[in-house]
Amino acid sequence: MDSLPELDLSLQSNGGPHSSTLPHKQPFVIGVAGGTASGKTTVCNMIISQLHDQRVVLVNQDSFYHPPSVEKLKRIHEYNFDHPDAFDTELLLSCMEKLKNGEAVSIPNYDFKGHKRSEQARLINPSDVFILEGILILHDPRVRCLMNLKIFVDSDSDVRLSRRIQRDTVERGRNIENVLDQYTRSVKPSFEEFILPTKKYADIIIPRGADNDVAIDLIVQHICTKLGQHDLCKIYSNVFVIFSTFQIRGMHTLIRDVKTTKHDFVFYSDRLIRLVVEHGLGHLPFTEKQIITPTGSVYTGVVFCKRLCGVSIIRSGESMENALRACCKGIKIGKILIHGEGSNGRQLIYEKLPKDISSRHVLLLDPILASGNSAVKAISLLISKGVPESNIIFLNLIAAPQGVHAVCKKFPMLKIVTSEIDASLDDHSRVIPGMGEFGDRYFCTDNGCTTPNFHPTSPFLGTPK
Numbered sequence: 170m171d172s173l174p175e176l177d178l179s180l181q182s183n184g185g186p187h188s189s190t191l192p193h194k195q196p197f198v199i200g201v202a203g204g205t206a207s208g209k210t211t212v213c214n215m216i217i218s219q220l221h222d223q224r225v226v227l228v229n230q231d232s233f234y235h236p237p238s239v240e241k242l243k244r245i246h247e248y249n250f251d252h253p254d255a256f257d258t259e260l261l262l263s264c265m266e267k268l269k270n271g272e273a274v275s276i277p278n279y280d281f282k283g284h285k286r287s288e289q290a291r292l293i294n295p296s297d298v299f300i301l302e303g304i305l306i307l308h309d310p311r312v313r314c315l316m317n318l319k320i321f322v323d324s325d326s327d328v329r330l331s332r333r334i335q336r337d338t339v340e341r342g343r344n345i346e347n348v349l350d351q352y353t354r355s356v357k358p359s360f361e362e363f364i365l366p367t368k369k370y371a372d373i374i375i376p377r378g379a380d381n382d383v384a385i386d387l388i389v390q391h392i393c394t395k396l397g398q399h400d401l402c403k404i405y406s407n408v409f410v411i412f413s414t415f416q417i418r419g420m421h422t423l424i425r426d427v428k429t430t431k432h433d434f435v436f437y438s439d440r441l442i443r444l445v446v447e448h449g450l451g452h453l454p455f456t457e458k459q460i461i462t463p464t465g466s467v468y469t470g471v472v473f474c475k476r477l478c479g480v481s482i483i484r485s486g487e488s489m490e491n492a493l494r495a496c497c498k499g500i501k502i503g504k505i506l507i508h509g510e511g512s513n514g515r516q517l518i519y520e521k522l523p524k525d526i527s528s529r530h531v532l533l534l535d536p537i538l539a540s541g542n543s544a545v546k547a548i549s550l551l552i553s554k555g556v557p558e559s560n561i562i563f564l565n566l567i568a569a570p571q572g573v574h575a576v577c578k579k580f581p582m583l584k585i586v587t588s589e590i591d592a593s594l595d596d597h598s599r600v601i602p603g604m605g606e607f608g609d610r611y612f613c614t615d616n617g618c619t620t621p622n623f624h625p626t627s628p629f630l631g632t633p634k
């Protein structure tokens with residue numbers, strides 16, 4: 170029998186686990202094609218507003234219209250703006266190549282009234298997501314090759330024509346006669362000859378354009394999932410990186426900064442730890458439960474697994490205990506101390522684990538997964554105590570690829586939940602870029618600590634200097 174009260178997971182993560190994110194080097198490129206006035210620009214703006222936490226840049230194919238020569242401008246009513254040759258695709262390709270290489274580019278702004286590039290160009294910075302939008306954006310195979318997701322907006326042609334009349338007379342300096350004449354002479358024939366045939370390249374076709382909220386929601390979810398997939402998450406299905414937002418990156422920026430004060434380091438580490446713990450809890454099993462609300466109505470919900478325990482790897486892991494206690498009232502927390510210099514020869518120095526640990530789901534706590542040697546030792550101990558591998562969730566703030574490989578290869582059934590995966594390890598097995606000695610910074614035992622923030626949970630805690 171437990172001497173502690175039954176566990177109550179008083180706070181839970183909002184929904185299931187996100188198989189998520191990392192800043193990745195290559196941007197996610199989406200192509201959005203469709204006939205004129207089908208709602209491409211409107212759909213793109215809706216996607217961008219729903220991806221509010223990501224850096225998303227919209228690049229319109231219109232920006233790459235060739236400016237017609239003076240001769241052609243004189244007979245502009247004969248010009249076909251809906252033909253693939255109307256666009257400077259070479260310029261589009263070279264801009265995209267620079268952006269993909271992390272360089273900023275200047276792209277033209279297009280003036281539909283004067284049929285020319287505006288004086289003022291638009292500076293575009295490298296970004297997480299680029300949306301390329303335009304009637305013929307799926308036409309050139311080289312442009313299609315840049316895309317991770319291809320969308321075709323499919324709206325009824327009568328609706329498109331009426332919207333085009335409205336838009337072009339209000340926004341593009343045309344009259345109804347111009348619009349109808351251009352539509353029958355070049356817009357409609359080119360749609361049939363060049364634009365409609367590109368629908369077959371689309372991964373997703375959106376009927377009814379911007380009215381199709383469901384399709385737009387699904388697309389946004391798909392983009393979020395894809396953005397969150399670090400390469401290691403693709404290799405190991407048991408690695409989960411929490412969804413990266415500017416908030417999370419901001420907190421990482423603070424705790425990784427060598428100049429950050431001790432107080433801020435502890436404050437922002439605690440915030441990040443809480444997020445990781447909440448995500449970790451989202452991976453626990455649950456069963457369905459119906460309850461009656463005060464209005465007498467039935468609510469079908471879930472109850473979480475109550476047989477839990479935390480195990481912190483001393484000393485840094487102890488920094489995660491408060492967050493776990495705050496989420497899981499009365500949770501038992503065991504401790505493991507492993508010691509060893511260099512990359513080999515880790516030894517178990519101390520362990521204090523609940524007697525019934527084999528029947529519990531274990532949240533193993535260590536903010537940094539570096540070489541993985543200590544983690545492998547700790548996990549092996551848990552397994553030797555009878556904890557099923559699949560009942561272990563290993564929670565970190567940052568993980569090095571080497572540590573992820575070491576743990577996942579040996580224990581493919583456990584789950585790792587982390588907030589960022591770093592680039593590498595240095596010769597001293599320190600995570601790079603990393604955040605230095607987490608335990609020293611958190612417990613204020615490094616040199617120069619002026620504002621001790623004492624967390625007296627560990628029998629092994631050094632004396633603050």
Ligand SMILES: Nc1ncnc2c1ncn2[C@@H]1O[C@H](COP(=O)(O)OP(=O)(O)O)[C@@H](O)[C@H]1O
Pocket residue numbers: 203204205206207208209210211212332333335336377378379380
């Ligand atoms: N679902 C919709 N309902 C009403 N008006 C719309 C809808 N989608 C687009 N529009 C309007 O139709 C016009 C054309 O839409 P737009 O997004 O510019 O199309 P595209 O970029 O494909 O040419 C715009 O004036 C826009 O405000």
Ligand SMILES: Nc1ccn([C@@H]2O[C@H](COP(=O)(O)O)[C@@H](O)[C@H]2O)c(=O)n1
Pocket residue numbers: 204205206209210231234250251280281282283284285303304356
């Ligand atoms: N000077 C120009 C350039 C283009 N067009 C028309 O714009 C349409 C593309 O923009 P959408 O937002 O409608 O996709 C295309 O159909 C061209 O006919 C123009 O009228 N004048």
Ligand SMILES: [Mg+2]
Pocket residue numbers: 209210
């Ligand atoms: Mg548009």
